Amino acid sequence: MQNILNYINGEFLEPQSQEWLDNYEPSSGKVYSKIPNSDERDIALAVKAAENAFPNWSKTTIEERSSILQRISESILENLEILVIAEAKDNGKPESLARAVDIPRAASNFKFFSQAITQFSTNAHESVGLNAVNYTLRKPLGVVGCISPWNLPLYLFTWKIAPALVSGNCVVAKPSEVTPMTAYLLSNICHNAGLPKGVLNIVHGLGTTTGQAIIEHPNVKAISFTGGTATGEHIARTAAPMFKKLSLELGGKNPNLIFADCDYDRMLETTVRSSFANQGQICLCGSRIFVEASIYDKFKTDFVNKVSQLNVGHPSSKDTNVGALVSKPHLEKVFSYIEKAETYGGKILTGGNKVTVKGYEDGYYLEPTVIEVSSNDCKLNQEEIFGPVVTLMPFKTEEEALQLANGVRYGLAATIWTNNLNRTMRLSSEIEAGIVWVNTWMMRDLRTPFGGMKDSGVGREGGFEALRFFTCLLYTSPSPRDLS
Numbered sequence: 001m002q003n004i005l006n007y008i009n010g011e012f013l014e015p016q017s018q019e020w021l022d023n024y025e026p027s028s029g030k031v032y033s034k035i036p037n038s039d040e041r042d043i044a045l046a047v048k049a050a051e052n053a054f055p056n057w058s059k060t061t062i063e064e065r066s067s068i069l070q071r072i073s074e075s076i077l078e079n080l081e082i083l084v085i086a087e088a089k090d091n092g093k094p095e096s097l098a099r100a101v102d103i104p105r106a107a108s109n110f111k112f113f114s115q116a117i118t119q120f121s122t123n124a125h126e127s128v129g130l131n132a133v134n135y136t137l138r139k140p141l142g143v144v145g146c147i148s149p150w151n152l153p154l155y156l157f158t159w160k161i162a163p164a165l166v167s168g169n170c171v172v173a174k175p176s177e178v179t180p181m182t183a184y185l186l187s188n189i190c191h192n193a194g195l196p197k198g199v200l201n202i203v204h205g206l207g208t209t210t211g212q213a214i215i216e217h218p219n220v221k222a223i224s225f226t227g228g229t230a231t232g233e234h235i236a237r238t239a240a241p242m243f244k245k246l247s248l249e250l251g252g253k254n255p256n257l258i259f260a261d262c263d264y265d266r267m268l269e270t271t272v273r274s275s276f277a278n279q280g281q282i283c284l285c286g287s288r289i290f291v292e293a294s295i296y297d298k299f300k301t302d303f304v305n306k307v308s309q310l311n312v313g314h315p316s317s318k319d320t321n322v323g324a325l326v327s328k329p330h331l332e333k334v335f336s337y338i339e340k341a342e343t344y345g346g347k348i349l350t351g352g353n354k355v356t357v358k359g360y361e362d363g364y365y366l367e368p369t370v371i372e373v374s375s376n377d378c379k380l381n382q383e384e385i386f387g388p389v390v391t392l393m394p395f396k397t398e399e400e401a402l403q404l405a406n407g408v409r410y411g412l413a414a415t416i417w418t419n420n421l422n423r424t425m426r427l428s429s430e431i432e433a434g435i436v437w438v439n440t441w442m443m444r445d446l447r448t449p450f451g452g453m454k455d456s457g458v459g460r461e462g463g464f465e466a467l468r469f470f471t472c473l474l475y476t477s478p479s480p481r482d483l484s
C-alpha cells in the first residue's frame with residue numbers, strides 16, 4: 001500500500017508521530033493508501049523551513065518566480081492523465097470531469113499567476129505643489145498557510161498556492177485529509193520543477209491537528225482557507241487575536257432563479273449540470289431552484305425526466321455522469337437530509353436512494369435527488385447539504401424571487417435565467433451574492449475576484465485580488481529635497 005509523504009524543506013518525510021491515517025477510495029469504499037497523521041512538530045519543521053527559505057525566495061526576480069511557475073504548469077499538463085486518474089480515485093468524481101476541469105484548471109492556475117505577477121504594479125501619488133511623491137510598495141507577507149477542501153482537490157489547492165508563491169511568500173499548505181493524493185503528486189512536480197527547498201511545504205493530516213497547528217502558529221502570517229462555514233468561524237476565532245490576514249471561502253446555498261422568458265432548452269441543460277456536477281459537491285452548485293409559476297409544472301416534468309436519466313457509476317466509466325460521494329461520513333450526512341425530507345416538508349420527485357454499482361458494492365453512490373419544497377424556511381433550503389440534492393419551488397413575481405434568493409445565511413453565487421435585460425440589471429445588483437451568473441453557470445475568467453457575502457466568507461481571491469491578499473502594502477515618501 002502506498003504511503004503518502006510530507007514534503008518539507010525539499011525532502012519527502014514520514015510524520016514525526018509515525019502514525020498514519022487511512023485514505024479511502026470512494027468508488028470502492030476500500031482503503032488504498034496511507035496519509036501521515038502529522039502534528040504540531042511537523043508543522044513547526046515546515047514553518048522553520050519556510051522561514052529559512054523566505055529571505056532568498058522573496059528576493060528572486062519576478063522572471064525567475066514566473067518561469068518556475070510556468071514549468072510547474074507545463075509539468076501538470078505533461079502528467080495530466082496520471083493526475084486525472086489519481087483525482088478520480090481519491091475523490092470519486094468522474095475521470096471525464098477531472099480531465100475536462102480539475103487538472104487543466106490546476107495547470108491554468110499556475111500559468112495564470114506566472115503571467116499576472118508580471119503585470120502587477122503599485123501606485124505613485126504626486127503631491128502637486130509640494131514637489132513630493134508618495135509611492136506604494138507591495139511586499140510578500142512571509143510564511144503563509146493554505147488550507148483546502150476535498151471537493152476540487154488540486155484545483156483549489158493550486159488556486160491558493162500559485163498566487164502565494166509567485167508574490168514571494170513561502171508556503172505551508174495542507175490539502176484535505178480526505179483527498180491528499182494529487183497534492184502529494186504536486187509536491188513531486190514542484191520539486192522537479194526546481195522550486196527551491198523550503199519555499200513550498202505540503203503537510204498532510206487532520207484538520208483538527210495538522211490544520212489547527214498551522215492556524216495557531218504565530219509565525220504564519222496569513223491563512224487562505226476554503227471549506228465549511230463552521231471551520232471558517234473557528235479559524236477566524238483562532239487567528240484574529242494574532243492579527244493574521246484571513247481569506248475565508250466558505251459554504252453556499254445558491255439560488256437558481258428561472259423566469260418564463262428564458263432560453264428554455266439551454267436553461268434546462270445547464271441546470272442539470274449546475275445541480276449535479278461533481279455529485280453536487282461544488283460550493284457554486286445551484287442547490288435551490290426557484291421557477292416562475294407559469295412554467296413550473298413543465299420545468300418540473302422536464303427536469304425530473306432529465307435527472308432520472310443521469311448515470312450513477314464508477315469514475316472510470318465513460319458513461320458515468322455522477323460518480324461516488326467523497327466519503328462514507330459525507331454520504332451519510334447527505335442521505336440524512338433525504339431520509340428526513342418529508343419531515344422537513346419536502347416531497348422527493350426523483351432519486352432519494354443509495355446506489356449499488358456492480359463490482360463496487362461498498363462505494364459511496366447516491367441517486368441524484370430532486371425534492372419539491374413548499375417553503376424556503378425549511379432545513380432543506382437553509383442548510384448546505386453539499387451533495388446531489390436540489391430543491392424546487394415556484395414563485396410568482398420578481399420581488400418574491402429576490403426575497404427567496406436572499407432568504408438564506410449564505411451569499412456565494414446565484415444564477416438568473418431570463419432574457420429581460422432590465423430584470424437582469426435589477427436582480428444582479430440586488431441579489432446578495434459574490435457572483436451572479438446570467439443565462440450561464442461556472443463561467444469564470446481567472447482575472448475576476450471570487451468570494452462570498454454573508455456566511456459564505458470574507459475576502460476575495462482570484463486575479464490581482466489574490467496577489468493583493470498575499471502581499472502587504474507599504475507607502476514610502478522620499479523627502480522632497482531628496483528628489484531635487
Ligand code: TXE
Pocket residue numbers: 147148149150151174175176177205206207208210211212213215226227228229231232234235249250251252282283384385386
Ligand atoms: O470541511 P472542513 P468538511 C462544506 C460542506 C461540507 C462541510 C464540512 O457543507 O459538508 O463543509 O466538510 C481543514 N484548523 N464544505 O468537514 O472541515 C480540513 O482538514 C485548520 C464546503 O470536510 O471545513 C480541510 O483541509 N484546518 C466547501 C479543510 O479544513 C482545519 C468544501 C476543509 O475541511 C480545521 C468542503 C481546523 N481546526 C466542505 N478543521 C466549499 N466551500 O467549497 C478542518 N480543517
